[in-house]
Amino acid sequence: MKIKIALAQFNTKLGDIQANLEKHLATIQEAKSQEADLLIFPELSLTGYALQDLVVTTALRPHQADPVFSELLRASKEIDLMIGFVHEDRRHRFYIASAYLSDGKISHIHNKVYLPTYGMFDEGRYFAWGDSVRAFNTRFGRVGMLICEDFWHASLPYLLWLDGADILLFASASPGRGLNQDPRLSSSEWVEHTNRAYAGMFTTFVAHANRVGYEDGLNFWGGSTIYDPNGDLVIRAPDFTEALTVADIDLNQLHRTRARLPLLRDERTSLVQHELERILGNYD
Amino acid sequence: MIDLTINTDLAIKILTGFIKTELNRVGFEKTLMGVSGGIDSAVSLYLSAIALGPENVLALRMPYKTSSPETLSDAQLIIDDLGVQSMTIEITDMVDPLINFYEDMSKVRAGNIMARMRMIVLYDQSVPFKGLVMGTSNKTELLLGYSTIFGDSAAALQPIGDLYKTQVRQLAKELGIPEKIIQKPPSADLWQGQTDEGDLGFTYEDVDKLLFLLVDQRYRPETCIEEGFALNFVERVMKMMRKNHFKRVMPPIAKLSQRTIGYDFLYLRDWGT
Numbered sequence: 225m226k227i228k229i230a231l232a233q234f235n236t237k238l239g240d241i242q243a244n245l246e247k248h249l250a251t252i253q254e255a256k257s258q259e260a261d262l263l264i265f266p267e268l269s270l271t272g273y274a275l276q277d278l279v280v281t282t283a284l285r286p287h288q289a290d291p292v293f294s295e296l297l298r299a300s301k302e303i304d305l306m307i308g309f310v311h312e313d314r315r316h317r318f319y320i321a322s323a324y325l326s327d328g329k330i331s332h333i334h335n336k337v338y339l340p341t342y343g344m345f346d347e348g349r350y351f352a353w354g355d356s357v358r359a360f361n362t363r364f365g366r367v368g369m370l371i372c373e374d375f376w377h378a379s380l381p382y383l384l385w386l387d388g389a390d391i392l393l394f395a396s397a398s399p400g401r402g403l404n405q406d407p408r409l410s411s412s413e414w415v416e417h418t419n420r421a422y423a424g425m426f427t428t429f430v431a432h433a434n435r436v437g438y439e440d441g442l443n444f445w446g447g448s449t450i451y452d453p454n455g456d457l458v459i460r461a462p463d464f465t466e467a468l469t470v471a472d473i474d475l476n477q478l479h480r481t482r483a484r485l486p487l488l489r490d491e492r493t494s495l496v497q498h499e500l501e502r503i504l505g506n507y508d
Numbered sequence: 509m510i511d512l513t514i515n516t517d518l519a520i521k522i523l524t525g526f527i528k529t530e531l532n533r534v535g536f537e538k539t540l541m542g543v544s545g546g547i548d549s550a551v552s553l554y555l556s557a558i559a560l561g562p563e564n565v566l567a568l569r570m571p572y573k574t575s576s577p578e579t580l581s582d583a584q585l586i587i588d589d590l591g592v593q594s595m596t597i598e599i600t601d602m603v604d605p606l607i608n609f610y611e612d613m614s615k616v617r618a619g620n621i622m623a624r625m626r627m628i629v630l631y632d633q634s635v636p637f638k639g640l641v642m643g644t645s646n647k648t649e650l651l652l653g654y655s656t657i658f659g660d661s662a663a664a665l666q667p668i669g670d671l672y673k674t675q676v677r678q679l680a681k682e683l684g685i686p687e688k689i690i691q692k693p694p695s696a697d698l699w700q701g702q703t704d705e706g707d708l709g710f711t712y713e714d715v716d717k718l719l720f721l722l723v724d725q726r727y728r729p730e731t732c733i734e735e736g737f738a739l740n741f742v743e744r745v746m747k748m749m750r751k752n753h754f755k756r757v758m759p760p761i762a763k764l765s766q767r768t769i770g771y772d773f774l775y776l777r778d779w780g781t
Contacts, residue, residue, distance in 0.1 A: 277772075407518060437529065443526065
């Protein structure tokens with residue numbers, strides 16, 4: 225089975241949900257015209273990234289009656305969507321979240337688990353920490369979603385792999401940093417190496433949508449990618465410019481790669497569990 | 509091995525994108541800046557001309573009567589090279605009444621008056637030109653506080669504020685800025701014979717390496733000394749950074765209410781754009 229994945233590498237208006245929603249709908253039309261099956265938007269695609277005090281005024285309650293989600297849900301009848309937004313839960317906690325929409329329904333919401341709160345990042349000041357990571361079923365098989373810092377920790381992609389995800393969907397709004405003599409920023413090199421490593425070590429597909437543009441002095445580099453279960457690059461979007469990047473992935477590649485390289489079959493999960501219990505249970 | 513080499517193509521791509529995006533998103537197409545004939549304003553001018561087109565860039569030469577004629581001709585060199593718009597507004601008649609008002613006027617006070625008058629001229633010209641004032645400060649001078657607050661430090665954007673002086677030189681070479689401007693000793697030209705390195709008492713080459721370790725690489729001061737930097741040099745640079753921090757931040761507001769600008773009223777400048 226082949227599916228067409230589209231990566232929406234775009235810029236956002238900081239705190240202007242209506243403008244960003246319109247841009248989502250236009251991008252969805254474009255992806256549909258290219259016959260994409262699944263369209264992935266970057267982290268906080270409906271709001272922009274460095275929200276600070278805008279968090280509380282841009283937060284959404286994802287349900288059918290919400291005016292923003294109702295439009296996106298209608299669009300999801302023809303194409304599956306992964307949307308980035310500020311999620312306000314019933315108890316009024318605010319999360320950085322991604323929602324997977326398909327056939328007019330919300331299939332899954334992932335609340336970002338790891339909130340970078342160091343250096344230039346201050347997410348922990350404004351957002352609640354997500355407390356679960358789950359793979360979920362789609363019409364393309366089982367997938368898992370992670371947001372930016374989530375995949376700087378190996379544990380979450382690992383858990384999604386064990387939970388059955390054969391396609392990892394990554395969204396980010398990653399500020400570029402680390403200018404040196406190399407032709408790309410060190411942060412973009414790091415992310416690309418890591419994504420490739422996940423694809424190869426977990427013999428899965430890894431599709432990553434990163435945004436572009438600027439917010440004050442921060443630049444977002446783009447460079448969205450898809451890697452296949454061999455760790456080979458399927459497609460890479462250009463750096464620093466908006467692009468809708470569309471590529472076919474062949475899900476039969478999972479069969480071929482895992483027949484050759486049975487890393488999933490051989491993963492000794494009970495050993496991991498046993499050793500984790502020992503490590504976490506023994507503080508001395 | 510301390511390596512301050514940067515990929516200049518990548519830097520130009522990011523910085524020209526920054527200039528264009530940050531101007532356009534607030535409704536501006538144009539920028540203006542003071543052009544001294546030195547390397548920092550030259551680099552900011554070239555980046556702006558690439559980002560916005562030379563017709564949308566205004567270079568202002570603002571000499572004082574003691575300014576060296578070379579600064580004017582060097583500035584003209586890059587204005588002609590780029591084909592940007594230009595104006596020459598001499599500030600002598602504007603600043604002399606204040607400078608001559610006091611008998612005990614010092615060099616530093618007079619220099620600050622000139623830097624602030626250039627700021628007034630720039631911000632005034634920004635209205636008829638319909639442009640935003642481009643900053644020309646580099647990371648070295650921002651960290652050392654080698655600037656006049658509300659003078660040359662006043663600007664809408666600081667495109668080269670995260671590049672050390674020696675990195676600005678690399679960028680200048682790539683941008684094709686005339687070698688004469690790259691090679692001449694950096695000077696604020698606030699009085700005759702003034703040079704940055706004479707004022708500071710050390711070279712940019714040396715201090716950039718030290719700042720790179722202290723700031724970028726998060727070395728402890730004592731480790732820098734172990735790496736071969738002189739104790740008094742490290743102490744002096746640390747002190748300059750700390751004492752001049754006020755130039756890098758907004759003035760603190762005394763907190764009284766539940767929500768105070770700067771503490772818990774926090775938005776990017778790009779709010780809503």
